[in-house]
Amino acid sequence: MGRSPCCEKVGLKRGPWTPEEDQKLVAYIEQHGHGSWRALPSKAGLERCGKSCRLRWTNYLRPDIKRGKFSLQEERTIIQLHALLGNRWSAIAAHLPKRTDNEIKNYWNTHLKKRLAKMGIDPTTHRPKVDAGGLGSSSLSHMAQWESARLEAEARLVRESKLQLGSSSSLFPSAKPARLVLNRILARPSVPPCLDVLKAWQNSWTSLPTAEDKNTRMHSMYALMLAAADDNLESPTSTLSFPDPILPPSSATTAITATAGILPISEKIVIPPTTNTTAVNSVHAPTSGIDPWDTEEGVTGERRTITTNLQDDDIMVAVEAFMGERYKNVQVNLQEVLASNNLMAGLSSEDNDDVLVFESDENMDNLGFVDINGEATMNCGNTNFEEKNHYWNSICNTQTWGL
């Protein structure tokens, strides 16, 4: 389809707005609302195109925007979110009240990007620039810092999602709800567009040369699912628990109702017993206060599926994967982990047919996703849920997230 120009360009003024023009625009919108932007200029007596008026209003004249220097907290937030979301300025702006995407974008391009570059951080990947000599200790330190920042951002998003889901009224009604849409994880070569972190995780996984490598390397994984808006959660509309149990008790089919908050999820997540179940794998459930799936009781041979029919793409499942033989069977040290090839991923379900399956092997050493077709997409080994849950909790619970 053809795209029509937003307005006739001939005879229309361009360039910087004058105070008089601003005044006209503000006065008109305050009195009539903006209505159709295309029709606005003539009604307001402006010789501008509607798009120009809209941008001027949304980026500059709107009363609910904050201008001026970015605070340290705002800078930190921008960096964290950029590490997680990339150049998705509107998504980032949704987490910075009263800041516009354009302002954040400009600030990033003119300040933060350069600052990161000076620190030896690639502002695109948020990873240390690799020099010919490999990673030095300072690079590792940077990596740890930025991985930490990125993980904090992830935790922040999760927390904010919980808050938003738990409340029907947004703190910032004019702002769009935080929307983190992650594409489904697929092991097939035709990976859909997705977050960089997801790509990174996939790449890191698929780049392992052999299955043996995959198995011998230590991976751990947290799955965060929109689920469980039952009585155990803080809010009847909560749909995200983090980190909530992945696997259920073996004794019964568990149905967790995900009710509709901001995210239009209204289906059940059903966890049926599987045909050749022999025992239970379990995951600690630290946030619920109820721990029916204590890790100490993890047994072998279980294969379970969590089947969910989801109605929209606003599902987030974030996965943390720790890689590297050096961490096998050692106490996880946060900085070490962060300095390692620690990656995150996620997936979403885009239609009713999607099925998300977490699968574990006989030693509970591997967890994996299986897509709707039952094809194993990835595995993560040697899971230590206690440690990882503790780690995530420490991020989620001890951070003060200024809004």
Add this chain to the structure above:
DNA sequence: AACCCCCACAACCGCCTTATG
């Protein structure tokens, strides 16, 4: 004082998505 360069930021451009008839 004049010129040049750099920087910050507002504004624009073009593509994409969504809404509507």
Add this chain to the structure above:
DNA sequence: CCATAAGGCGGTTGTGGGGGT
């Protein structure tokens, strides 16, 4: 289902101001 309008978004450009020479 299709065409079109309108809005949203991210990349890029243009402009003005400040600092250096």
